Amino acid sequence: MTGRRRTRSTFLPGLLTRHARNGVLSAGTAVACAALLAGCGVVPGTTGDAGDGTITVMTWAPQDTKATNKPGMPAFAQAYARWINAAGGINGRKLNVLTCNDHNDSVDAAKCARRAAKENAVAVVGSYSQYADSFFPSLEGAGIPYIGGYGITNAEFTSPLSYPVNGGQPALLAGLGSALADCGPVALIRPDTIAGDQLPPLLDSGLKAGGHRASTDQRAAEDATEYDGQAERALRTTTRGGTDDGCVVPALGDRNGTFMDSFRRARGDYPEVRTATVLGSVDQTVIDATGGASGPYEGSYITGWYPVASDPRWDGMKRVIREQAFGDNRIDPADAGVQTTWIAYTVFRQIVESLGDGEVSADTVAEALDDGLEVGTGGLTPTLRWRFQDKLAAVGFPRLVNANVTLQVVRDGRLVSARKGFVDTTKTLQDADVNY
Numbered sequence: 418m419t420g421r422r423r424t425r426s427t428f429l430p431g432l433l434t435r436h437a438r439n440g441v442l443s444a445g446t447a448v449a450c451a452a453l454l455a456g457c458g459v460v461p462g463t464t465g466d467a468g469d470g471t472i473t474v475m476t477w478a479p480q481d482t483k484a485t486n487k488p489g490m491p492a493f494a495q496a497y498a499r500w501i502n503a504a505g506g507i508n509g510r511k512l513n514v515l516t517c518n519d520h521n522d523s524v525d526a527a528k529c530a531r532r533a534a535k536e537n538a539v540a541v542v543g544s545y546s547q548y549a550d551s552f553f554p555s556l557e558g559a560g561i562p563y564i565g566g567y568g569i570t571n572a573e574f575t576s577p578l579s580y581p582v583n584g585g586q587p588a589l590l591a592g593l594g595s596a597l598a599d600c601g602p603v604a605l606i607r608p609d610t611i612a613g614d615q616l617p618p619l620l621d622s623g624l625k626a627g628g629h630r631a632s633t634d635q636r637a638a639e640d641a642t643e644y645d646g647q648a649e650r651a652l653r654t655t656t657r658g659g660t661d662d663g664c665v666v667p668a669l670g671d672r673n674g675t676f677m678d679s680f681r682r683a684r685g686d687y688p689e690v691r692t693a694t695v696l697g698s699v700d701q702t703v704i705d706a707t708g709g710a711s712g713p714y715e716g717s718y719i720t721g722w723y724p725v726a727s728d729p730r731w732d733g734m735k736r737v738i739r740e741q742a743f744g745d746n747r748i749d750p751a752d753a754g755v756q757t758t759w760i761a762y763t764v765f766r767q768i769v770e771s772l773g774d775g776e777v778s779a780d781t782v783a784e785a786l787d788d789g790l791e792v793g794t795g796g797l798t799p800t801l802r803w804r805f806q807d808k809l810a811a812v813g814f815p816r817l818v819n820a821n822v823t824l825q826v827v828r829d830g831r832l833v834s835a836r837k838g839f840v841d842t843t844k845t846l847q848d849a850d851v852n853y
Contacts, residue, residue: 486671601655722756768782
């Protein structure tokens with residue numbers, strides 16, 4: 418059976434033991450069977466797709482909005498399903514991927530989660546949304562695990578039903594701060610949103626680890642059409658005194674390019690400064706579009722979660738794109754969202770394979786993870802294993818199990834590795850002054 422049982426507790430489901438959950442479910446099933454006077458066969462509505470062995474999951478992301486858009490994530494998820502089904506499915510079961518557009522809107526994010534519950538999705542896989550407070554209540558109420566979110570919200574590292582594959586913004590910014598410790602004054606330009614409010618202390622934790630003072634925090638509208646005022650202020654802040662070049666750090670997602678247009682126009686009137694940012698705000702296509710080697714990102718440090726896109730460890734993902742999405746310009750193999758979706762589905766596939774011929778449901782998927790399943794990603798991340806209280810629980814990130822980042826640099830217009838291997842930001846984050 419590939420369905421989702423609907424009787425799971427809504428109170429911190431990850432804190433219940435597997436045996437306790439099973440006891441509650443067994444009792445609930447018995448009551449339901451007696452009430453229906455239909456024996457204990459399959460209860461209507463519990464199978465993932467009319468009992469035909471299909472596994473239903475959902476992937477969501479914002480599309481066609483004035484702020485951050487991630488159309489490549491649901492597009493790649495559908496390509497992955499075509500690829501996996503062409504090879505016979507997972508353990509002989511077909512994969513059905515539902516997609517949803519959260520429109521960067523809290524109401525629509527909640528609607529996506531309710532739809533996942535209504536259509537008996539066994540997991541939400543490889544998704545992006547800034548509105549965790551809107552979608553997690555519905556997922557937790559239905560017992561649906563959230564596997565491989567983008568890492569943009571604090572709740573993704575606290576919910577017992579969240580299974581992140583990267584360190585999200587916390588790890589990226591802590592790692593970037595460490596890399597910028599030799600800068601002069603540092604200015605962070607970030608969205609004036611709840612998610613944006615989490616960014617300054619994370620960058621500052623890395624700066625502090627390197628003996629640097631805190632950055633200047635500049636709020637900016639995430640959907641602005643120009644950032645002339647913010648660019649001028651950042652340049653004034655980072656060129657004021659001192660002998661070391663200042664560093665300007667835009668972390669505006671899809672609006673980074675807009676900021677850099679304003680920054681490039683203004684920087685000629687000021688002394689030299691360096692720029693740095695995090696992957697997700699900048700990738701190779703952005704670097705190309707802003708002038709490559711002659712553009713504002715030349716020499717910039719950029720932290721990412723994974724190896725650079727040219728690394729052969731991405732060959733499996735690129736094969737899926739080549740075979741099932743060739744010509745789909747929504748899917749960029751260098752996009753961190755697409756990469757996260759590939760890793761999330763790699764995790765999900767191993768979960769299902771670990772269940773063998775047994776039931777694939779939201780409960781069994783979460784139980785496999787809660788029981789300590791170790792998942793490999795071909796070297797794209799360390800081996801992943803989730804515990805409710807992990808190393809970073811003390812600073813508010815109990816579900817953050819992969820604090821590794823990669824340090825990259827724009828050299829001759831190309832994004833290349835600046836340092837071999839991963840940088841573990843666990844200790845930096847443990848010392849962060851984060852209050853949630």
